[in-house]
Amino acid sequence: MDPIHLFDLAAKQARWLSRSQATIAGNVSNANTPGYHAQTVQPFAEVLDQTQLGLLSTNVNHLNLTPAEQQAVAVKDQDPWETTDSGNTVSLENELIKAGDVQHDFAMNTNIVKAFHNMLMQSVKT
Template identity: 30%
Template sequence: MEDSKVSWFQTASQRLTWLSQRQAVLAENIANADTPDYKARDVQSFEDYLNAPAARRGEVAVDYTGTSWGSSIDGNNVVVEEQAILAAETAGQYRLAARLYRKGHELMAIAAGSK
């Protein structure tokens, strides 16, 4: 990502997109916790997302991920507790990013004299 053309609002918007897509992937993992041979997935890191040309189109790469929590006999490696922790962390990060984005807009309104 070229720093000279980076907008704070654009980066914040991309972060919100990345977080919402990660939450969807984690929810899909949880939904398939009892599906035989289902492999847990996760999105690419936010840094990789920002550096990928697809980020300009809002596309987040999804790949299979290993787990240190183990797997079941049927080949499913989704551990609901692990996915729930990741989902809670992602939700917290989304709330923080949304608040920062909103505060940025409020600061712009104050600077423009509309508040």
């Protein structure tokens, strides 16, 4: 049986979401650290843009393309909403919004994988 790329893609997104959640947690834990600059991860859409999916050649007349290596998720300083007198650029409101978005994306990722798994199980049973 050929590999199912949807599960691989969902796993990559889950790893990206984990890294994003860890970065948000680091920002929140350093909210009172003087001179700390808030960090953010590269958006998942950009990670996908850097990844080329390979095509499966089922006929000798098809083009044979090889997939590119997955780029690492880059962590960079984010543009500050505000900077305190101590030089800290963490905005707790911004971090809480991002944490909510990550939670929503985790739930959506899980639901898609569950639905696809159920669809596969139904196709195997029939």
